[in-house]
Amino acid sequence: MNRPQMRTANGALAMSRCIRTLLPLALLMAPMAHAATFDLPAAGLATTLGRIAQQSAREIVYEPSLVSGLQAPAVRGDMSTEQALSQALSGSGLGLDTTEGGVLTLKPLPSGTVNLGETSINARSLDSEEIGDTSYVVKRSRGGTKTDTPLVEVPQSISVVSRKQMDDQAVQDVSQAVRYTPGIYGEYTGSNNSREQFRVRGFSPYVFQDGLMLPYGESGQGSMSEPYGLQSVEVLRGPSSMLYGQSRPGGLINLTSKLPSATPxxxxxxxxxxxxxxxxxxxxxxxxxxxxxxxxxxxxxxxxxxxxxxxxxxxxxxxxxxxxxxxxxxxxxxxxxxxxxxxxxxxxxxxxxxxxQQGSPWGHIGxxxxxxxxxxxxxxxxxxxxxxxxxxxxxxxxxxxxxxxxxxxxxxxxxxxxxxxxxxxxxxxxxxxxxxxxxxxxxxxxxxxxxxxxxxxxxxxxxxxxxxxxxxxxxxxxxxxxxxxxxxxxTYNGSVSNxxxxxxxxxxxxxxxxxxxxxxxxxxxxxxxxxxxxxxxxxxxxxxxxxxxxxxxxxxxxxxxxxxxxxxxxxxxxxxxxxxxxxxxxxxxxxxxxxxxxxxxxxxxxxxxxxxxxxxxxxxxxxxxxxxxxxxxxxxxxxxxxxxxxxxxxxxxxxxxxxxxxxxxxxxxxxxxxxxxxxxxxxxxxxxxxxxxxxxxxxxxxxxxxxxxxxxxxxxxxxxxxxxxxxxxxxxxxxxxxxxxxxxxxxxxxxxxxxxxxxxxxxxxxxxxxxxxxxxxxxxxxxxxxxxxxxxxxxxxxxxxxxxxxxxxxxxxxxx
The missing domain is CATH 2.40.170.20 (TonB-dependent receptor, beta-barrel domain)
Known part of the structure; x- marks a missing residue:
């Protein structure tokens, strides 16, 4: 008997050879099912299913004829993969089955049944999303596009220092927060409590917070930010004037504030x-x-x-x-x-x-x-x-x-x-x-x-x-x-003159x-x-x-x-x-x-x-x-x-x-x-x-x-x-x-x-x-x-x- 053709909305998880040479231990990581933040516009249902599968790494199986010509509403908020799918399938006449192995399968609902979707969704504004509390890896950021876009989709080199990384390394200023970040060099004037200075790709950057410029001043002789009040530190490498206006060619630093939370x-x-x-x-x-x-x-x-x-x-x-x-x-x-x-x-x-740096006849200055x-x-x-x-x-x-x-x-x-x-x-x-x-x-x-x-x-x-x-x-x-x-x-107690x-x-x-x-x-x-x-x-x-x-x-x-x-x-x-x-x-x-x-x-x-x-x-x-x-x-x-x-x-x-x-x-x-x-x-x-x-x-x-x-x-x-x-x-x-x-x-x-x-x-x-x-x-x-x-x-x-x-x-x- 001929079986109907089935389509999966998620590709293989093969790792490219060039990346495997950098971090082979990544092969040890197992996929995990967890809540994620979705920000998907209204689109064709097949397209939305593909985006959900890609972001969640869950396999979604369906017959192409089931979704042909159907549209999905916008899917936005913090939710599980199942909740995202229910929202996408709302009004489509399709339902969701989950196998013991975690494979998600679409099926037609019985006649007269309407899929109203899940209602227990935390639809917080993405501006108040807390990222990086429990991981060094931050996957989404507004800094590179001013839209909530996965970092993997932004054609620019961007690093994000998460809250967890700052906590684990007990950083005391922003210069210390970027110590393990490529393309940026801070602390070149040493242990400096009067100003923070950086070089990004060889040039001095401006410092922003929540996408707006801070009064760090020329040569850093202005503000110094307290890292305990920050959710993350974003380093955008390369010119960013198209989004931020006045900017230097090496890039910029964008600090993100701790924001109110729906969770105590x-x-x-x-x-x-x-x-x-x-x-x-x-x-x-x-x-x-x-x-x-x-x-x-x-x-x-x-x-x-x-x-x-x-x-x-x-x-x-x-x-x-x-x-x-x-x-x-x-x-x-x-x-x-x-x-x-x-x-x-x-x-x-x-x-x-x-x-x-050099010796002297009189000793060493500590x-x-x-x-x-x-x-x-x-x-x-x-x-x-x-x-x-x-x-x-x-x-x-x-x-x-x-x-x-x-x-x-x-x-x-x-x-x-x-x-x-x-x-x-x-x-x-x-x-x-x-x-x-x-x-x-x-x-x-x-x-x-x-x-x-x-x-x-x-x-x-x-x-x-x-x-x-x-x-x-x-x-x-x-x-x-x-x-x-x-x-x-x-000896001290000197005086100033002239x-x-x-x-x-x-x-x-x-x-x-x-x-x-x-x-x-x-x-x-x-x-x-x-x-x-x-x-x-x-x-x-x-x-x-x-x-x-x-x-x-x-x-x-x-x-x-x-x-x-x-x-x-x-x-x-x-x-x-x-x-x-x-x-x-x-x-x-x-x-x-x-x-x-x-x-x-x-x-x-x-x-x-x-x-x-x-x-x-x-x-x-x-x-x-x-x-x-x-x-x-x-x-x-x-x-x-x-x-x-x-x-x-x-x-x-x-x-x-x-x-x-x-x-x-x-x-x-x-x-x-x-x-x-x-x-x-x-x-x-x-x-x-x-x-x-x-x-x-x-x-x-x-x-x-x-x-x-x-x-x-x-x-x-x-x-x-x-x-x-x-x-x-x-x-x-x-x-x-x-x-x-x-x-x-x-x-x-x-x-x-x-x-x-x-x-x-x-x-x-x-x-x-x-x-x-x-x-x-x-x-x-x-x-x-x-x-x-x-x-x-x-x-x-x-x-x-x-x-x-x-x-x-x-x-x-x-x-x-």
């Missing part, structure tokens, strides 16, 4: 450790009423700590309340606020090369030596945030969003620092003093309209947006000289952008196209200072179109090769009061990238590999005819290869591994004299090679059940602190890097000992386990930075 959250965390750390954190959240219309999140932290530099404290108060109103399944409004206060001194010390003065130095930072995330589903096709935030940071950073040895035969260091008062404010609003629809065989996710951003900077700098110091036998106004300016920038993006699917092909146009207006008001004893106002208007395109093919086994092109646009504000300085053009970047992503269906793992070539134009550089002036003829190029694998190999074994190769070069420059040039040399703070690996294993049976061990290694290859090459030693670039440090962790679930201790976890983490003493970089022979020394943190966490 109660956590208390206590930490103590090196440098007399004492820290208390709390994280509460959940519904406020039985209907789930109101929910909240309240996260806070108090820290009292020293640092690896003597006489320098690092204290913090942090509070972040959030409230969500969800009057129905189609509408949500989340209001977020945040206050953070930091105070102490600064660990950013400028150590002379002789005595730190990484704990304060070159400033505890009676003069002080750092005060207060930051505020207030905003909201709004979303409304008009129907199965259209969704409207508006994200808005006002941010402000006030900083006073008063410090004295090294200015070189008094003479070649003297151990005494000359010192300068700086008193910086800075106020940075940013107002962001991003309006979006998103549509899911089909045109024939094409599935569209269309995004249209208008965003506006206003930045304001009030910067007042008073400089002077300070009493000299012998760093080999320091003070003068080094900079007094007020700068504003307004940027408005229109953008359009379409993510188009045809069978397994995924095409992403997007374009944007930006208008930027800036005003720089320089008030009298020592260089120019008069007011001067510089106005600047810029506009630019940017676009990106990407094409990928998603195989049934979860492999997606892709190719993409993208551009960046970043207005260059004039910071000079010289009458000969022109108005600069925006810097422009473009990138070509090709890569492969692999997300095995049903397995908690994600692997990416990418190659790229990236160019930035209109860099400012010295005028070859007069080095006192600045011209805009510079250009830089970066190209490289990045590899990352994250996997939960079993329920008690997780792995992270990454490798980065970066070949950077200054290709055009104004420095063309024989005494001083940077053309043909590497970008600063950009290691040629980076590699890292982290493994966490927990025993789940036997007398030691609940005991876990974590171990990691991080390698940083050779890098240079500047691009300048000179016959004058004081101006010549300095090499550092080629360093490997190790991290370790021990954790134990006390609930395995007694049910009365359920929810209690203790952990001890050690970064730089063997206390390697090293210099991260030297910008010149008077400014070297020590890397973070061994730091041990004990943590007790109680969840209920």
């Amino acid at each position: 959250i109660h956590q208390i965390q206590v930490q103590g450790g090196s440098h007399d750390l004492k820290q208390l954190g709390f994280d509460f959240g959940g519904p406020l009423d039985d209907q789930g219309e109101w929910s909240y999140r309240l996260t806070g932290l108090v820290k009292d700590s020293g640092t690896q530099v003597e006489h320098v404290d690092n204290n913090r108060n942090f509070i972040a309340p959030a409230l969500t109103w969800r009057p129905n399944d189609d509408t949500s409004l989340t209001v977020l606020a945040q206050y953070q206060r930091d105070w102490g001194g600064t660990t950013e010390q400028y150590y002379p090369q002789k005595g730190s 990484s704990d030596t304060l070159l400033g003065d505890p009676n003069y130095d002080q750092m005060r930072r207060e930051s505020y945030q207030l905003g909201y995330l709004f979303e409304h589903h008009l129907n199965d096709t259209w969704t409207l969003r508006q994200n808005l935030r006002w941010s402000k940071v006030n900083i006073q950073n008063r410090s004295t620092f090294n200015n070189g040895y008094a003479s070649a035969t003297s151990p005494t260091l000359l010192r300068l003093a700086s008193d910086i008062k800075r106020n940075i404010q940013i107002f962001n609003v991003d309006n979006q309209a998103q549509a899911h629809f089909n045109t024939g065989a094409l599935e569209h996710t269309l995004l249209m947006g208008v965003d506006f951003r206003r930045n304001a900077l009030d910067n007042d700098v008073v400089n002077g000289t300070f009493t000299s110091i012998n760093p080999y036998s320091p 003070q003068y106004v080094g900079r007094d300016m007020y700068q504003t920038q307004k940027q408005t952008g229109l953008y359009l993006q379409d993510q188009i699917k045809l069978d397994r092909w995924i095409l992403t196209l997007g374009g944007r146009y930006d208008w930027a207006k800036s005003t720089s008001d320089f008030r009298p200072d020592r260089a120019t004893p008069r007011d001067r106002v510089i106005k600047q208007n810029d506009e630019k179109a940017t676009w990106r395109a990407g094409l990928g093919y998603l195989f049934d086994n979860g492999v997606m090769p892709y190719f993409s092109y993208s551009q960046s646009f970043d207005p260059t504000l004039n910071t000079s009061v010289s009458s000969t300085t022109p108005i600069f053009k925006p810097t422009e970047g473009e990138q070509y990238e090709a890569g492969v992503k692999y997300q095995p269906p049903g397995q908690d793992s994600f692997i990416t590999a990418s190659v790229y070539t990236l160019t930035q134009k209109n860099l400012t550089t010295a005028d070859p005819l007069d080095n006192r002036n600045t011209v805009q003829i510079g250009e830089a190029r970066s190209r490289g290869f990045e590899l990352e694998g994250k996997a939960v190999l079993s329920h008690n074994l997780s792995l992270i591994a990454s490798y980065t190769y970066t070949d950077s070069e200054i290709t055009k420059s104004g420095y063309v004299t024989s005494a001083y040039t940077d053309k043909g040399y590497e970008l600063p703070f950009t290691p040629r090679h980076q590699a890292s690996a982290w493994l966490d294993y927990t025993l789940d049976d036997g007398p030691l059940a609940g005991l876990g061990l974590g171990a990691g290694a991080r390698y940083t290859g050779v890098l240079w602190g500047s691009s300048a090459v000179s016959t004058v030693a004081a101006r010549d670039r300095i090499q550092s890097g080629n360093v490997t440090v190790f991290d370790a962790a021990v954790h134990y679930d006390l609930g395995k000992l007694s049910s009365e201790l359920q929810g209690t976890r203790v952990a001890v983490n050690a970064s730089n386990l063997f206390d390697k003493d090293y210099v991260t970089a030297c910008t010149n022979n008077t400014a070297c930075y020590y890397g973070p020394r061994r730091n041990v943190i004990a943590t007790v966490t109680y969840d209920w």
